[in-house]
Amino acid sequence: MLSVICNGRLVDGRTYNGEFLNIVIENDTIIEILEPDCKLPDNATTIDAKKNIVLPGLINAHTHGDTSLAKGLGDRWTLELLLNASPLTSESFRLQDKSLAARLSAVEMLLNGCTACYDLFSDFPIPELQSLEAVGEAYKKVGMRAVIAPLMADRTFWQAVPGMLDALPNHLSRKIDQISTAPGDTVIASVRHALKNWTHTDSIHLGLAPTIPYHCESTFFKSCRGLADEFGARIHSHLGESKMQAVVGQQLFGCSLTEYLDTLGIVSSDFTAAHCVWLNQQDIERLADRGAHVAHNPTSNLRLGTGVAKTREMIKAGINVGIGTDANTCSDGLNMFEAMRMAAYVSRIHQPDPDYWLSAKDVLLMATEGSAKALGLEDQIGRIAPKFKADLVFIDTRAIQYTPLNNARRQIIFQENGSGVKDVMVGGKLVVQDRKPVGIDYDDLRDKVSESIVRIRRISADQEAMVRSLEPVVSKFCVGLSSTALPIDRYIGL
Numbered sequence: 426m427l428s429v430i431c432n433g434r435l436v437d438g439r440t441y442n443g444e445f446l447n448i449v450i451e452n453d454t455i456i457e458i459l460e461p462d463c464k465l466p467d468n469a470t471t472i473d474a475k476k477n478i479v480l481p482g483l484i485n486a487h488t489h490g491d492t493s494l495a496k497g498l499g500d501r502w503t504l505e506l507l508l509n510a511s512p513l514t515s516e517s518f519r520l521q522d523k524s525l526a527a528r529l530s531a532v533e534m535l536l537n538g539c540t541a542c543y544d545l546f547s548d549f550p551i552p553e554l555q556s557l558e559a560v561g562e563a564y565k566k567v568g569m570r571a572v573i574a575p576l577m578a579d580r581t582f583w584q585a586v587p588g589m590l591d592a593l594p595n596h597l598s599r600k601i602d603q604i605s606t607a608p609g610d611t612v613i614a615s616v617r618h619a620l621k622n623w624t625h626t627d628s629i630h631l632g633l634a635p636t637i638p639y640h641c642e643s644t645f646f647k648s649c650r651g652l653a654d655e656f657g658a659r660i661h662s663h664l665g666e667s668k669m670q671a672v673v674g675q676q677l678f679g680c681s682l683t684e685y686l687d688t689l690g691i692v693s694s695d696f697t698a699a700h701c702v703w704l705n706q707q708d709i710e711r712l713a714d715r716g717a718h719v720a721h722n723p724t725s726n727l728r729l730g731t732g733v734a735k736t737r738e739m740i741k742a743g744i745n746v747g748i749g750t751d752a753n754t755c756s757d758g759l760n761m762f763e764a765m766r767m768a769a770y771v772s773r774i775h776q777p778d779p780d781y782w783l784s785a786k787d788v789l790l791m792a793t794e795g796s797a798k799a800l801g802l803e804d805q806i807g808r809i810a811p812k813f814k815a816d817l818v819f820i821d822t823r824a825i826q827y828t829p830l831n832n833a834r835r836q837i838i839f840q841e842n843g844s845g846v847k848d849v850m851v852g853g854k855l856v857v858q859d860r861k862p863v864g865i866d867y868d869d870l871r872d873k874v875s876e877s878i879v880r881i882r883r884i885s886a887d888q889e890a891m892v893r894s895l896e897p898v899v900s901k902f903c904v905g906l907s908s909t910a911l912p913i914d915r916y917i918g919l
Contacts, residue, residue, distance in 0.1 A: 434477070450853045486800070493533065504666055506900055509899045538820070544560070544571050545661060579642055665703035665708070667732075671703035747795040826844075
């Protein structure tokens with residue numbers, strides 16, 4: 426089946442910046458880009474994109490779909506306080522809660538022009554095939570592409586940080602002792618079963634996400650590498666997100682976390698490192714040499730006060746950098762327009778030379794082609810070009826942010842907030858039309874989410890009380906640990 430998108434203004438991170446061009450689509454794939462005066466194919470369905478910018482679907486290189494039910498839980502949370510609150514996010518979820526969370530995340534992303542994501546979904550304590558299939562089906566039903574990489578660890582946050590358990594009062598320590606991860610070999614066996622029996626091979630892929638280097642034994646990480654090699658799956662991990670992580674890495678391993686993972690054989694062309702704030706130049710060069718990818722999450726880094734990543738240095742070294750939103754608990758919206766704008770802004774506080782700053786073109790390329798490479802889908806998505814999937818976003822140029830329309834690409838990056846998104850297409854099919862999701866009943870989804878939250882809040886009341894009691898102790902301990910001097914500094918201040 427042929428269709429032609431006519432009269433639209435194309436924008437991408439390469440060459441298009443508002444030119445009127447026609448896009449010819451066969452089934453789910455772009456086959457040709459035509460000048461406006463070219464003859465259109467016979468028997469093609471015409472889609473009029475008049476008064477629309479047509480953009481490649483944005484790609485979220487790092488998020489956590491399970492946290493869509495945990496919006497608004499924290500305010501002045503550091504990363505460590507967010508991890509301390511993990512019992513409030515998804516640990517009490519039933520199967521239907523996991524499906525609801527994934528659907529809600531997918532809808533939010535699609536409404537904001539995002540057509541694919543790398544979702545590090547938490548299925549605590551053991552990622553199971555049934556749960557992961559439910560998450561995959563949720564994305565598929567809404568109409569989004571996804572790489573689902575379940576978070577995995579064989580230590581809890583409190584166990585992983587040296588000295589933290591000893592710093593807790595006895596009554597809180599006893600409560601923490603009741604929270605445990607599953608044995609590492611059990612987790613690995615369950616994920617192996619999921620990879621072996623995974624059936625969503627067209628638009629939903631399965632990956633691995635050993636969460637934070639020192640939350641996992643070295644043998645656990647090596648087992649993840651073995652699974653990735655055996656099944657052709659990708660690996661995604663948080664790396665150098667906060668100063669405390671960098672400090673703990675030095676204490677435990679005598680080297681940076683990047684070097685540690687490299688000695689385990691983890692860092693490779695199928696590896697995506699999220700955040701990478703507290704990396705030194707040697708770490709950056711190591712990632713570049715191995716062909717690894719970075720998922721830059723500037724909004725989350727600012728929200729959690731972890732510092733500012735040196736993305737320009739990464740790009741100069743040859744690292745592929747994508748852009749992510751991170752989670753609803755720390756970003757707070759799954760809005761790639763906000764993430765792109767913030768990526769451009771924070772690049773400008775390192776130094777006054779504008780040649781060092783990320784441009785609108787840079788960040789749009791990162792959020793499309795860069796993120797596609799991080800997902801391992803660079804030959805399928807992220808571009809408006811022949812042989813690429815017809816994943817497209819239609820932005821209404823009548824919106825206030827485009828009046829007047831002087832430079833389409835710049836106005837998308839520096840002014841668009843998602844409100845201009847009118848339609849979204851994935852694989853040649855409209856999944857958002859007139860600002861409404863097509864594949865699901867949003868009112869029904871909202872009602873079910875509301876019902877689910879009442880139950881979750883009721884059964885997690887004891888955990889919430891524990892988390893709030895832990896917060897001042899955990900904060901004091903982690904802030905103290907973070908005061909340890911390091912050769913690098915990623916805070917912006919005196």
